[in-house]
Amino acid sequence: MNTRFRDTSEQDRPLAPRARRWPLLLGGGVVLVAAIAVLAGGRIRQALSADSAVSASRLSIATVAVAPLTRDVAGEGRVVAAQSPTLYAQGGGTVTLLVKAGDPVKQGQVLARVDSPELTNRLAQERSQVDALRADLARAEVEARQQGAALQSAYENARIDHQTAQNDLARQTQAFEAGATARMQVERAQDALAKARLALEQAQALRGLKTDSLKLDVQAKQSALSRQQLLAAELERQVAELQVRSPVDGQVGQLFIADRSNVARDAKLLSVIDLSALEVQMQVAESFARELAPGMPGEISGGSGAAQRWQGLVSSVSPEVVNGEVAARLRFAGPQPEQLRQNQRLSVRVLLDRREQVLGVTRGSFVDEGGGSYAYVVRGGVAEKVAVKLGARSLDRVEVLSGLAAGDRVVISGTENFKGADRVLIAD
Template identity: 65%
Template sequence: MIRDTSAQDRVIQAAPGRRRQVVIAVGALALLALGVLAWPQLQRLGSGTAGTSVSESRLTISAVERGAFVRDIAGEGKVVAANAPTLYASNGGAVTLLVHAGDKVARGQVLARIDSPDLANRLAQERSNADSMRADVLRAQVDARQQSAQLQSEYENASIDLKTAQNDLDRQTQAFKAGAAASMQVDHARDTLEKARVTLTHAAAGRGMKEDALKFDVQAKQAALARQELLVKDLQRQVGELEVRSPADGQVGQLLVAERATVAKDAQLLTVIDLSALEVQMQVAESFARDLAIGMPGDISGGGQNWKGSISTVSPEVVNGEVAARLRFDGAQPEQLRQNQRLSVRVLLDKRDNVTFLRRGSFADENGGTAVYLLRDDGTAERVPVRLGARSLDKVEVLDGLKPGDRVVISGGDAFGSAPRVTISH
């Protein structure tokens, strides 16, 4: 058998009461430490100054500062052409495209042709009508000259007849005085003279009226010819517009129709981008849009470069809670920019010195922005009224209620539940 060590074991008796003393001492030390740690809280609870306790880790705290206050808008913009016209079909027909998307074009260059047989036939017909009416005008002018010559001849014959009658009356009167003619012959000569005078008067009046009528007829035919020539010119203009020309130096954007497609009048054909006048368009939140104004300065950056610009246009329409604004480059336009290229944009709305402000946080929207929680030295946050002013992306102007150096809860205050005083635990 294997021998064990039972013969070597010995029971040791503990001193009476020693374990109890150790336990009591440890418990007393623990209670003392707990009392020291909890004494500030118990003191505040006893005085009734804070009914709510919130951990400081849940809060964002910032100090009130005084200095330069800058209001700006920063965002992403894209390069757009200030002039990017869409070209339309002036008449219906089959389209022949002479360029491709992305091709560089010059002002006046033919980009597409529209084949319109109906318009060409109308132009030919109206030209023929104009030629016919031009011949009518010439014929009317010749006829007017002929009739005017005939009327002149009748007038001159009447004048001769009047003079002949006057001479005959003079001879008969002399003969009557000499006793060689009867008084009846003198009366007959006098009647003949009167008749010749009436005939001459009628010839003169008839010549004037007929010449006026002939003149009016010629003028009417000339006016009709002028109207017809205007119609021909308009048709020539329409035929000329069948050649779609570039309105500016630039680049072809999109081809909106297929080759040899048949289009209706006013159909979209293609777009031309004027690369000599580029702008940067950015979307601005509706809350900042009311502060934008044409001419405000801005900074444009991209690809490691920076450019100065200014607002050229602000859209009067709000779309999806945003307003479109465009910035024009100051000075020479940068090179190597492309349509829809992304750039960073910053627009300066306002800049002032010696302004009291806070970092922007949710407090600006909570409680209508009329109150904030101010941290006190005793570890509490007290709700105090404030009056806020202008707001930027990262700062809020303080007009009244706070002073530089005050520490304020700028975020997380929704956990306070509008309590007048809150305990901040560490």
């Protein structure tokens, strides 16, 4: 039995011969290589002309533009009392404290008492000396009046004697003219008058000199008394200040001694904080401190809410530089916030200058490198070293005076990787 199987010959179709495409692919590859070579030719030439190459990821680049320039100083400040007097002992002795730290006090309130036997005894002695000098002055005044009366009496007697001598001479002269007496009597009367005149002149001069001397004695006693009274008054003031009183309304700050301590003169006792006049103190770098001046506007922010802001004015700038910084204080331009507390931290910003149209660029490390005398400008993927002149500087921008134009792209940080090269390729 013959069995026939059907094949697939009827389903098969002859295929056309495959065209050879490798020449086309080869030609396209040549064209592509040529195009890449043309496009990369400039890049290669740049790479060959550059001194080195640095990855762009290691750099920060900014564009030079005309924009407002605000120069300010910002930092953290702390609330301090504008007045925080420290009270000292006016004499040595035992101190009795009448308040505790944190107690509210009023102006004139007694905060502590100093028991100083030395000052008390000295005051008693000086007062006794005042009484003695006052008695001496009274005695000198009485003696001056007595001697003045005696001198006046002597003068009056001399004047009467002079008048008597004049009258006697007149009578003797009339009698001589009438022939009732001898000429000798007239001459005796003349001598007596001359003697009386001399006695009167001496009495008058002595009265004047003695009166001046007595006045000087009294004035000396008065001066001694006044001087002693001043000494006593000064001791009275010191004794009164042994009761230490608060100079302001405020709060007791720090106690420097314990109660019933024995202290020396001028020892620190306690401090009082005037909470009605608070200021904000900030530390400013020495380079910015030279431009700070009292009266400059500022802004204070912080407190219980981040949105709280207050206008302020620079009240004082310390003349002393400590660790490269200067302490500056701002007072509130308006009403003082009530929620502030001593040593509370706040943000402070002081406006130094603001100009609207300034050619500048974002501030970066290039400002400090080389003294800000050069910058790297990016052109066609290569950073070129260009001489520049910089002007005013703020925290985020720096003014460009020459060397750059608006639209230039400048490497503002990472230039330390260039190592001073004139041209550096920036690799993507």
